[in-house]
Amino acid sequence: MKAATLFEELAAILPPANFKFIEEEMRPYECDGLSMYRALPKCVVLPENEAQIADILRICHAHRVSVVARGAGTGLSGGAMPDPNSVLLSTAKMMRVLSVDPLACIAVVQPGVRNLAISETVAHHGLYYAPDPSSQIACSIGGNVAENSGGVHCLKYGLTIHNVRKLRVVLMTGDIVTIGGDGLDSPGYDLLALMIGSEGLLGIVTEVTVKLTPKPQLAVVAMASFATVEAAGAAVGDIIAAGVIPAGLEMMDRIATRAVEDFVHAGYDCEAAAILLCESDGTPEEVADEIARVSEVLRKAGATDIKVSKNEAERLRYWSGRKNAFPASGRISPDYYCMDGTIPRAQLPRVLNEIAVLSEKYGLRCANVFHAGDGNLHPLIMFDANVPGELQRAEDFGADILELCVEVGGTITGEHGVGIEKINQMCVQFSPKELTRMHDIKHAFDEHALLNPGKAVPTLHRCAEFGKMKVSQGKPMPFADLPRF
Amino acid sequence: MIEAWQSQIKAAAAKGDKLAIVGSSASALPAVSTIDTRQHSGIVEYEPNELVIVVRCGTPLATVEKTMADAGQMLAFEPPYFGAESTIGGVVATGLSGPRRPYAGSVRDFVLGTKIIDGKGDHLSFGGKVMKNVAGFDVSRLITGSMGTLGVITEIAFKCLPLPKAQQTRVFDLNAADAIDKMNRWYGQAHPVTATTWVGGRLYVRLAGAAPAVKTAVEKLGGEALENDAAWWADWREQKHAFFAGETPLHRMSCKSTAPPLDDAEQAIDWGGAQRWIRAPLHDGAKARYWAKQFGGFATTQSAGSARQFSTEGLDPALLDVHAKIKASFDPYSVFPGLEKSPLLQAGEG
Structure with a gap:
């Protein structure tokens, strides 16, 4: 009876094509980029404007029905995974660039606009939107805000948090608020910092004012080979110590370079234990100066070979391998599972060695790609979900890696978010009191905890259950596939 | 020091007293007793190659900047001192950035993590000491610029950048x-x-x-x-x-x-x-x-040469309500002056 009323009310405010409740029509929404977690929602709504979003939230709030927001569905932590008791709200129909102000270097866009589309729209002004997650051709800015997405250039240009000025947000009550401003600061607490990276738990974003960055005149990549992973890791520290903040600084180990070289022929040295990609951008004089300094540092750090991109085509080819590391792993393994821990860089040799030990222990291969400049590690665990037990082993392997990251002073997630995937590891990283403050913040925005329930911040009950599991060791979690919200 | 402050805060909470948090300058806010952040000072960790410095709240800003300059690095948001004795905790609590702000970023852009003692006397840690961290809500940046209304900042980790050549x-x-x-x-x-x-x-x-x-x-x-x-x-x-x-x-x-x-x-x-x-x-x-x-x-x-007052002017009523609830979570007994008495907030609660 209650469900019928909810559906009737939603049907009254949405065009029929934007309201889906038949199973076949909802299938495409059953998971995000982390496809091992799937569920069908109660229904799917595709609002076309802010007023419809406010109406949807008001209706759901009145019925005490929860809402899961979804951008492009490219997320890697199950943050947009539906819940059978929730309405799934997709922002896919809100994809207009509302305004561009090239003099003030800002653009106002709707949440469904693709990350790369912003840069394409403003390119003729010599500007672009700096954060560039690898999924940028598909991922949406609304999703970027929810996850505080980074990319390969974020050591120099920052994450989403550093590149968003203002948001319009609909709260669960249907109230529409503005967070941030057109200036560089705003009154009160920094709610913009809370909203960015909040994984859809605090509100639904309807407009994003992004900062645009002038396009550098030139970018050049230096690619260096190393005989050991340790030497490559040390070289990263040496580059930073030389006072250089490269536009991008990436590392790949041999398993990763071999996987991508067969796939995209990027020109990688597959004999090297690890390679580094170091990008410099700016004026031609600046780039020439920086590349010379970087090459010198790399040589001293024991690079066995250094190649410098001679033109834009070559630069893009060097990057193509890195950007295709995930699909390339998919080519050499039926399934892969991408982790996202961040560590203090000095801990890199220890962490990579322990990952190698774990790889042996679980009997699963693992390629390592690494945003080396900022310590964000992406181990790619390869497995076959059709082999009984392999999925569980891959998940246990991943959980061990995340807990190792916390142990060495890092974090369980650098840019992919907690979602549903890392919810148990949140109990390792934060104390019950810290988690309680986070729940309080959630309730300050969303009193009845209706937005994206069960994601990002675990209940203490869940942690207690997980804690018990950790004591009993080794055994799989009882009813591991049961939702615990 | 941390434990002493925790007890002091718990005692104040039990009695309904107010505590002023002071660094190098006296607090103008009404309070029964004070916490002098300068009693907790020193650089905990500085790894120039990691681009990270971790400091205790009472460390003089001058000490932090000198240490970093010796390693060829800086706090890129160029904080004003407003007095030679200025502390790093004060910089973060007031959230003040200097001339480089539009080009490099603000205080909060460079804060990687904070530890605080809140109004319940709990010592809490948010964020961390790595460049990228999206685990949980970004509470360390919420604390930045909150003018001591949510708790005593005890320790801060910053991202460092090289000094320009x-x-x-x-x-x-x-x-x-x-x-x-x-x-x-x-x-x-x-x-x-x-x-x-x-x-x-x-x-x-x-x-x-x-x-x-x-x-x-x-x-x-x-x-x-x-x-x-x-x-x-x-x-x-x-x-x-x-x-x-x-x-x-x-x-x-x-x-x-x-x-x-x-x-x-x-x-x-x-x-x-x-x-x-x-x-x-x-x-x-x-x-x-x-x-x-x-x-x-x-x-x-x-006034010239001092931090500005905490303002919530012009915020949507729904956001004032959010402010009141966040304050109530971190400081339920109103131990720390500020925000709880704002008429605007009370209007927002209605």
Whole structure:
């Protein structure tokens, strides 16, 4: 009876094509980029404007029905995974660039606009939107805000948090608020910092004012080979110590370079234990100066070979391998599972060695790609979900890696978010009191905890259950596939 | 020290007393006793190669900056001192950034993690000491600029950046409107600009970075060189420049960088156009607030050379409600002065 009323009310405010409740029509929404977690929602709504979003939230709030927001569905932590008791709200129909102000270097866009589309729209002004997650051709800015997405250039240009000025947000009550401003600061607490990276738990974003960055005149990549992973890791520290903040600084180990070289022929040295990609951008004089300094540092750090991109085509080819590391792993393994821990860089040799030990222990291969400049590690665990037990082993392997990251002073997630995937590891990283403050913040925005329930911040009950599991060791979690919200 | 402060806070909470958190300057807020953050000082960890420094709240800002400069690094948000004894905890609590703000980022942009003791006496840790961290809500950045209303900041981890290798300031004789246009145009052209201020009919543009980049920019932009420019920018940052002298009240407006200059006002334009200063009688504060709002920002009135007051003016009622609830979570017994008595907040609760 209650469900019928909810559906009737939603049907009254949405065009029929934007309201889906038949199973076949909802299938495409059953998971995000982390496809091992799937569920069908109660229904799917595709609002076309802010007023419809406010109406949807008001209706759901009145019925005490929860809402899961979804951008492009490219997320890697199950943050947009539906819940059978929730309405799934997709922002896919809100994809207009509302305004561009090239003099003030800002653009106002709707949440469904693709990350790369912003840069394409403003390119003729010599500007672009700096954060560039690898999924940028598909991922949406609304999703970027929810996850505080980074990319390969974020050591120099920052994450989403550093590149968003203002948001319009609909709260669960249907109230529409503005967070941030057109200036560089705003009154009160920094709610913009809370909203960015909040994984859809605090509100639904309807407009994003992004900062645009002038396009550098030139970018050049230096690619260096190393005989050991340790030497490559040390070289990263040496580059930073030389006072250089490269536009991008990436590392790949041999398993990763071999996987991508067969796939995209990027020109990688597959004999090297690890390679580094170091990008410099700016004026031609600046780039020439920086590349010379970087090459010198790399040589001293024991690079066995250094190649410098001679033109834009070559630069893009060097990057193509890195950007295709995930699909390339998919080519050499039926399934892969991408982790996202961040560590203090000095801990890199220890962490990579322990990952190698774990790889042996679980009997699963693992390629390592690494945003080396900022310590964000992406181990790619390869497995076959059709082999009984392999999925569980891959998940246990991943959980061990995340807990190792916390142990060495890092974090369980650098840019992919907690979602549903890392919810148990949140109990390792934060104390019950810290988690309680986070729940309080959630309730300050969303009193009845209706937005994206069960994601990002675990209940203490869940942690207690997980804690018990950790004591009993080794055994799989009882009813591991049961939702615990 | 941490445990002593925890007990002090718990005792104050039980009695319903207020505690003032003070660093180098006395708190103007009403309180029964104080927590002097200078009792907890020192650099906990500094790894230049990791671009991370972890410091205790009472460490003098000068010590932090000196230590970093010795390793060729800096706090890129260029915090003002407003007094030689300024502490790093005060910098984070007030959230004040200096001239480099529009080009490098603000205090919160460089805060990687904070530890705080909240109003329940709990010592909590948020964020961390790594560059990228999206685990849970970004509470360490919420704490930044919260003016001590949520708790005592005990420890902060910052991202560090290398000091620029070369620096030069160019000066241009321009009217306010043309200066605003130039500030914005140059921002969009990838020049190594790290500060822009228009005051007294002159636009000051600081260029800093790799030597070849600075040289090219000097040739492209023109203007005259400013002798001893580091001292000029330090004076400007500390509000010791002649513009800030005298008794006339000072109004600050945060606004869109392209907002036009005010007519007939004694003004200075800062932060690439996004920060404006007006010297005008107190009753002009309302005018400043109205003007700032029109250009997407807000205005406050303050004394030169000190932190501005915490303001929640102009926020949506729904957001004031969020503020009240966050305050109630971190400081349920109102141990720390600020925010709980704001009439605006009470209106928001209604």
